[in-house]
Amino acid sequence: MNSLQTLVDAVNLGAVYALAAIGVGVIFGVMRLINFAHGELISAAAFTAYLLEGQPVWMRVAGALTASFVMALLMERIAFRSIRKASAATLLITSFALSYLLQHLIVLVFGARPLGVSLLPQLSESVRAGELRIPWLELATISSTALILGALLLFFHRSRLGVAMRAAAEDFTMARLVGVRSDRIIAAGFGISGLLAACIGLYLVIQSGTVSYRMGVDIVLVAFVATVVGGMGSLGGAALGGFLVGVTSIALQAFLPESWRPYRDAFLFGLFLAFLILRPGGLMQPRHRREWV
Amino acid sequence: MMHAAPQQASTRLGIVNLRAAYGSITALQGVSVSLAGGEVVAVIGPNGAGKSTLLRCIAGLEPVQGGGIAVDGVSIVGRSPEQRVADGLSLVPEGRHIFCTLTVAENLQLGTTTRRDGRAACDEDLARVLEFFPILSERYRQRAGQLSGGEQQMLAIGRALMAKPKLLLLDEPSLGLAPLVVRVVYDAIAMLRAAGLGILVVEQSVRQALRCADRAYVLRTGRVVREGRAAELLAASDLEGSYFGASA
Numbered sequence A: 001m002n003s004l005q006t007l008v009d010a011v012n013l014g015a016v017y018a019l020a021a022i023g024v025g026v027i028f029g030v031m032r033l034i035n036f037a038h039g040e041l042i043s044a045a046a047f048t049a050y051l052l053e054g055q056p057v058w059m060r061v062a063g064a065l066t067a068s069f070v071m072a073l074l075m076e077r078i079a080f081r082s083i084r085k086a087s088a089a090t091l092l093i094t095s096f097a098l099s100y101l102l103q104h105l106i107v108l109v110f111g112a113r114p115l116g117v118s119l120l121p122q123l124s125e126s127v128r129a130g131e132l133r134i135p136w137l138e139l140a141t142i143s144s145t146a147l148i149l150g151a152l153l154l155f156f157h158r159s160r161l162g163v164a165m166r167a168a169a170e171d172f173t174m175a176r177l178v179g180v181r182s183d184r185i186i187a188a189g190f191g192i193s194g195l196l197a198a199c200i201g202l203y204l205v206i207q208s209g210t211v212s213y214r215m216g217v218d219i220v221l222v223a224f225v226a227t228v229v230g231g232m233g234s235l236g237g238a239a240l241g242g243f244l245v246g247v248t249s250i251a252l253q254a255f256l257p258e259s260w261r262p263y264r265d266a267f268l269f270g271l272f273l274a275f276l277i278l279r280p281g282g283l284m285q286p287r288h289r290r291e292w293v
Numbered sequence B: 001m002m003h004a005a006p007q008q009a010s011t012r013l014g015i016v017n018l019r020a021a022y023g024s025i026t027a028l029q030g031v032s033v034s035l036a037g038g039e040v041v042a043v044i045g046p047n048g049a050g051k052s053t054l055l056r057c058i059a060g061l062e063p064v065q066g067g068g069i070a071v072d073g074v075s076i077v078g079r080s081p082e083q084r085v086a087d088g089l090s091l092v093p094e095g096r097h098i099f100c101t102l103t104v105a106e107n108l109q110l111g112t113t114t115r116r117d118g119r120a121a122c123d124e125d126l127a128r129v130l131e132f133f134p135i136l137s138e139r140y141r142q143r144a145g146q147l148s149g150g151e152q153q154m155l156a157i158g159r160a161l162m163a164k165p166k167l168l169l170l171d172e173p174s175l176g177l178a179p180l181v182v183r184v185v186y187d188a189i190a191m192l193r194a195a196g197l198g199i200l201v202v203e204q205s206v207r208q209a210l211r212c213a214d215r216a217y218v219l220r221t222g223r224v225v226r227e228g229r230a231a232e233l234l235a236a237s238d239l240e241g242s243y244f245g246a247s248a
Helices: A002-031 A038-051 A057-083 A088-110 A136-158 A160-170 A172-177 A182-208 A217-230 A235-255 A258-278 B051-059 B081-087 B104-110 B119-132 B134-138 B149-161 B179-194 B206-212 B230-235 B239-247
Strands: A126-129 A132-135 B011-022 B025-036 B040-044 B066-071 B089-092 B167-171 B198-203 B215-220 B223-229
Touching (some): A002 A132, A002 A136, A002 A160, A002 A182, A002 A235, A038 A182, A057 A088, A057 A182, A132 A136, A136 A182, A160 A172, A160 B104, A172 A182, A172 B081, B011 B051, B025 B040, B025 B066, B040 B051, B051 B167, B119 B149, B134 B149, B149 B179, B179 B198, B206 B230, B215 B230
Parallel strands (some): B089 B167
Antiparallel strands (some): A126 A132, B011 B066
């Protein structure tokens, strides 16, 4: 029964990391940008839920989704559009700068100490099935991730915009040569990324009951590792990579000897480092991606 | 800014005194080319002559340093590649560049991105393209990456046609294809010309291009060094020796 509990925990964390990795991966797909400021999109949702404390839950959730979505679009328009053609290094450094800038804006307004916030506290309670105890939050996370993944799958395969985004991720220049508008594709990528970041932000608020200016940083680092493990540029790979990192993390926590557990993350990242040495392209590296016509 | 006016009433594509450079290297030094509807014009020349640069400039992938490009008398200089597709230009680039992870159907659907004439018209053109290249019909739901080189070339042309272009730009359409497949591709080009499409073909395979074209321009180090009727150029005994060496 203990291993079943571990399995549920692993699927839960895998689901969260998968959403974070897709959020990072969707931007990389259309723009070759690793957006470290994704963490601040997560914070934007969380702080909005904090600011709207006392309002109905639906309003706080809608507010959080809107805040991250709008902020992602603004981020693209103000910080990244003018340097879209710059080198990957310039894009990366800009995203770091933006991340620090936004973090310190949060500090300026809300301070550096974590703030308590309560959102759907009933989700912290658990369902009992024999010896198994599953928090409602885990059930909600796993089921909503499944729904979001399904919706993304439909979007990318059934909608014109989604198909155009897949085409642009594979060969951006050729996508433009068939008439796909680059502004639209990249803005859509940021919009989706913002919505996914909001889901993570809400999850973190419910799970931890606090908001802080660095709350998105760690998860974005994990998401970045997950997209590399999955194969840069592949959304399926990002989801799989995220899931794998989450599951491995919980497995290490469960099965490492007690005295080794404080070093779990060292084992986790060491494992993926070894994996990348063996398979540098990641799990699902797109074989056909091209930069230029 | 003034740009090229068409040189004759039927001219669909008018390029006048076009200049372009890669950094400090001049790639095009005042190239003028015209193309009418229902006409196939070949641009031939050795490697590095500027043929592909010319197509990239027309498609909007390279900035021009001077001169004009006009479609139906309207300048397209400064327009983005995606706007030029809406203006009626479709490029089939060298190496085909089909979207390998997408299905044949999705590739063809993407070709209609800039169209605003409704689904029924797109479906009609889809039926026409599939009739034109029946193999695409058989492979309709397959991933495009699974197609053979020749099938991919047909898909690339089919995708370009789905945009309902006024002008089709083909960059090395026979490169890397088996002779039999090359014939199929050039048969298709002949049929498209008969349907009234203006086609600009860039080729290193000189004889193949000249046999199919109405007129041709010979490009060398970024200049047009010769132009005329394709049949006359084909008959010119000095053509290969003068411009291409033994490899032509």
